[in-house]
Amino acid sequence: MPKNTIKPKFIFNEMELSTIPEGVFKQKNLLKVKLIRNNIKNIPKDIENLSRLETFDISNNNIIHTYTKLFELQKLKILIINNNRLNNLPRQIGKLKKLKKLQLANNSLKSLPDEIEQLENLTELNISYNKFKQFPKQIFNLKSLKSIWIGGNYFETFPMEELLEKLPHLLRVYTFSNIQYHDKLSVNSNYIRLSSIKGNIYDVLKQKPKDIIINPTNEIVENLTSHIIQGNINNFFNLLNDNTELFKKKELVSLYNLQAQWNNLERRIHENIISIDQQVLQKNQITNGLLRIIMAE
Numbered sequence: 001m002p003k004n005t006i007k008p009k010f011i012f013n014e015m016e017l018s019t020i021p022e023g024v025f026k027q028k029n030l031l032k033v034k035l036i037r038n039n040i041k042n043i044p045k046d047i048e049n050l051s052r053l054e055t056f057d058i059s060n061n062n063i064i065h066t067y068t069k070l071f072e073l074q075k076l077k078i079l080i081i082n083n084n085r086l087n088n089l090p091r092q093i094g095k096l097k098k099l100k101k102l103q104l105a106n107n108s109l110k111s112l113p114d115e116i117e118q119l120e121n122l123t124e125l126n127i128s129y130n131k132f133k134q135f136p137k138q139i140f141n142l143k144s145l146k147s148i149w150i151g152g153n154y155f156e157t158f159p160m161e162e163l164l165e166k167l168p169h170l171l172r173v174y175t176f177s178n179i180q181y182h183d184k185l186s187v188n189s190n191y192i193r194l195s196s197i198k199g200n201i202y203d204v205l206k207q208k209p210k211d212i213i214i215n216p217t218n219e220i221v222e223n224l225t226s227h228i229i230q231g232n233i234n235n236f237f238n239l240l241n242d243n244t245e246l247f248k249k250k251e252l253v254s255l256y257n258l259q260a261q262w263n264n265l266e267r268r269i270h271e272n273i274i275s276i277d278q279q280v281l282q283k284n285q286i287t288n289g290l291l292r293i294i295m296a297e
Helices: 022-026 044-049 068-072 091-095 114-118 137-141 160-166 189-193 220-228 234-242 250-268 276-294
Strands: 009-011 033-036 055-057 078-080 101-103 125-127 146-149 172-174
Touching: 022 044, 044 068, 068 091, 078 125, 091 114, 101 189, 114 137, 137 160, 220 234, 234 250, 250 276
Parallel strands: 009 033, 033 055, 055 078, 078 101, 101 125, 125 146, 146 172
Antiparallel strands: none
8 A cells, every 4th residue: 555645734724814723733743834814913832732843834914923932843844924014033043943944025024133043954035025224144144045035125235246155055036126236346256156036137237336336316216216126116106207207208108017017916915816926026027127217217
């Protein structure tokens, strides 16, 4: 008789749950728990009962903070808390020694704890669309990292050169709205080993840094660019509508087309009919298009 390879799992997506059902914590052999798109506000301490858990996805809820018992799950490999209301990550995150994938997109994080550096097996990290103003230096010590999503924050500068130099296994960088200044660093051979730089204008990244520094001579263009970089897309379009004379007719047609795409995306997000991955992808594409037009000015 063939061996049963079905993994014990609990999937309750889009069930309008306000709490995690107590019955979940009695199933101690669970390997996967998914509670996507509910209205759950906290992760109770009983989570520690799921000592075999390998995947925990509680994205698209209303989590503000997490009990530290979550970080006692020593076998956890995938932790997804996208699209919640987290404003900090407990230092106990460093206990998850087997964690390979950590997704924290669309929260309110402003910093990362130093203990995150202890995640020696982490290969994927997503901190896009949070409230970071400074690039988290702890990321430089995640030596196993292969993919990183960091777009939609408030970085004034993005240390691409240092990132590539200190993370030898990095293959995919998703930065989209973070291009602003690259200082006066030379583009070195590290760029060649990237399999993809998604969410950016790839040709722009391959130019010399002096060619991609934003020219601040036009204050309105500078403000427009700032709105894009900071993810304030609605503010961008409001300012655009008051300054259409700065653009050629063909450029305006392209910009208004992107505005229509943005409005449609916001509607789908509001109606909760689009996945977080599709949100990131479409925001990425729209931001790219805006940057391409504005930076051509």
